Structure formats: structure tokens, C-alpha cells
Amino acid sequence: MTLGWEDLPKSVSVDGAPESERLVEPVPGVLLLCDGGWLLLDTGFNPALIRDPALKRRFHGDPLFRPVLPGPGEPLEEALDQAGISVDDIVEVALSHLHNDHAGGVRHFAGKVPVHAQRAELEYGLGGHPDPETHAIFRVDFDDPTIDWRLGEGDCDIAPGVAAVLTAGHTPGHQSFVVDLDESVGGGGLVFAFDAADLTENIEQELAVGGRINAGPEQTIEAIRRLKSIATAKGYPLIPGHDPVAWPALTEQMAARFAETAAGDRP
Numbered sequence: 001m002t003l004g005w006e007d008l009p010k011s012v013s014v015d016g017a018p019e020s021e022r023l024v025e026p027v028p029g030v031l032l033l034c035d036g037g038w039l040l041l042d043t044g045f046n047p048a049l050i051r052d053p054a055l056k057r058r059f060h061g062d063p064l065f066r067p068v069l070p071g072p073g074e075p076l077e078e079a080l081d082q083a084g085i086s087v088d089d090i091v092e093v094a095l096s097h098l099h100n101d102h103a104g105g106v107r108h109f110a111g112k113v114p115v116h117a118q119r120a121e122l123e124y125g126l127g128g129h130p131d132p133e134t135h136a137i138f139r140v141d142f143d144d145p146t147i148d149w150r151l152g153e154g155d156c157d158i159a160p161g162v163a164a165v166l167t168a169g170h171t172p173g174h175q176s177f178v179v180d181l182d183e184s185v186g187g188g189g190l191v192f193a194f195d196a197a198d199l200t201e202n203i204e205q206e207l208a209v210g211g212r213i214n215a216g217p218e219q220t221i222e223a224i225r226r227l228k229s230i231a232t233a234k235g236y237p238l239i240p241g242h243d244p245v246a247w248p249a250l251t252e253q254m255a256a257r258f259a260e261t262a263a264g265d266r267p
Contacts, residue, residue: 001029001079002251003044005068006101006242012065013198013242015208015217024068025242027101029076030192031083032179034159037091041177041192043105044075046141059100059138067101076105092116094158096194096241097171098125098137111146116158118166119151121173124213135213137171161189165230167196167223169215176227178234185258191231194241196223203228203238 004027010017013025030041049059050067060067071078077087087108094116095103109115125137132139152175154166161180168174176196180189195211197203206224208217231238240246 001031001083002070002247003027003029003042003075003079003105004070004101007066007068009064011210013210014202015210015220017210023244025198025244026247027075028192028194028241028247029079030177030179031080031085032159032162034092034162036159038085038089039092039094039159039162040090041094042096042102042194043093043108044079045069045101046104046107046138047075049100049104049138049140059133065136074105074108076108088112092159094162094164094175094177095121096176096192097121097174098132098142099171099195100136100138100141102194103141104138106142106147107144109147110144111148114148114150116150116152116164118164118168118173118175119153120168121171121175122149122151124172135171165227167193167227169212169219169223170195170209171213172215174223176223178230178236180234189234189236191227191234191236191238192241193224193227193238196220196227197238197240198242199240200243200246203240 005024007024009019010021010023011019027044029044032039045067047069049055069075090113092114093109098121106115125132152164156164158164163178164175167176176194177192181187198209201207203224206221208220227238239250
């Protein structure tokens with residue numbers, strides 16, 4: 001799913017890119033039908049922080065970063081509705097990390113379903129550090145005592161066929177996901193880098209991501225290499241998190257594939 005867009009300098013995605021070069025990048029979300037029900041990977045923006053003028057000045061006052069919402073309502077609800085799913089159909093959520101474009105919709109699930117994240121990520125977001133908000137981690141999005149956190153400490157299984165891989169560097173507890181698809185839908189799988197690699201060129205050229213918290217460029221390159229190794233070993237494509245060409249192509253491909261599957265035409 002595409003939960004919005006962000007107009008920003010390419011240097012956020014690729015370390016050392018010219019500040020004058022900008023991209024409009026999609027905001028990703030992934031909806032998976034697992035044993036037991038629907039699992040959602042990432043939740044998009046909190047639109048209140050964008051639409052309310054006072055909140056926008058506080059949280060999105062940087063003129064170099066411009067969030068773009070896809071419609072007039074709640075982006076997550078609108079995207080799920082297009083898929084024929086309601087928020088209440090989601091039985092588990094997993095967050096790649098706590099940046100505002102990934103954790104802004106987690107409030108929909110407070111007091112309802114388990115939410116998976118890395119312990120290091122939540123400790124950074126809630127642990128009294130002075131700078132999370134300056135790094136676009138907005139405590140207001142996820143500081144809710146009714147959220148049922150399920151915290152990993154490194155690589156771990158989220159659900160049958162879905163594994164989290166710790167890829168810290170972009171944030172202290174960033175995690176990517178390896179998804180195995182059942183033979184009933186043709187088998188295979190995908191590796192979702194999320195913000196461990198924003199763009200195809202991060203992967204193909206092993207270029208460090210520009211946005212990092214308490215990490216050097218080499219740490220993000222190592223994360224990319226690890227994901228490439230996993231993807232190669234499994235024979236799965238490695239999907240960058242914010243690529244303006246690769247992400248729309250993937251969503252079209254998945255829509256076509258699973259529309260055929262729903263009609264009984266197995267790949």
C-alpha cells in the first residue's frame with residue numbers, strides 16, 4: 001500500500017547526494033494475510049500533525065521536508081478500504097521503526113492488537129533522550145500505555161512466514177522483514193528493506209542511507225549487505241522502502257498477482 005508521499009532532499013536517502021536534488025518518495029505499508037489473520041507492516045503518517053496548522057508548525061516546520069497525504073481522510077483507513085479491509089480486521093502490527101511516516105497510524109491499534117517493534121527502538125523513542133523529535137520520531141504518535149508492545153531484541157519471528165531482521169543504523173532499532181509466501185499463492189517471497197535502503201541505488205551500489213541516528217555510514221552499508229545476502233540465499237527480491245519507481249511497480253505487481261489468485265488462477 002502507498003500511505004502518502006514525502007517531498008524531500010535525496011540526501012536523506014543517499015548519503016552525500018547533492019542537497020539541491022529532491023525526490024517525491026512513497027510512504028510504504030504492507031498488508032499480509034497470515035495464519036490467524038491480517039498482519040500490517042507500518043502505518044504511515046498521523047494526518048493531524050500535518051493538517052492542523054499549529055501542529056504542522058511544530059512537527060513539520062522544516063521547509064526541506066514536505067509530507068503529502070493521499071486524500072482527505074485517514075490515510076491508513078483509506079488504503080485499507082481500497083483493499084477491502086477495515087482497521088478492525090488487523091490482528092497484529094509490526095513497525096519497522098518509529099519515524100513519523102511509519103508509526104503515525106499506530107494509534108489506531110492502541111488497546112486492540114499486539115504491536116511488534118525492537119526494544120532498542122522503543123527505548124530510544126520513550127527513554128528520555130533529548131533528540132528523538134529532532135530526528136522525526138514523534139512521541140505523541142506512540143506514547144500510549146494501552147499499546148500492547150511485543151519487543152524483539154534482534155532477529156525474531158513475527159508471525160508464521162514473517163521474520164524481522166535487525167538493521168539498525170537508520171534508527172537505533174530499525175528492523176526489516178523477510179516474508180515467505182505460501183505455496184497456495186505461488187510460493188517465493190520478498191525481503192522488505194524499509195528504511196535500511198530507501199532506493200534501488202542504495203541496494204545496487206551499496207550506498208549508505210543519509211538519514212541515521214547514532215550511526216555512521218558504514219553501519220547502514222553493512223545492513224544493506226546483510227539484506228542482500230538473505231535475499232540472494234532465498235532467491236527473493238529485495239524491496240527498497242521509498243523508491244518512487246520500484247514501490248509503485250511492486251504495488252501494481254502484487255495487485256495483479258493476488259487478484260489472479262483470488263480468482264483461482266494460481267501463478
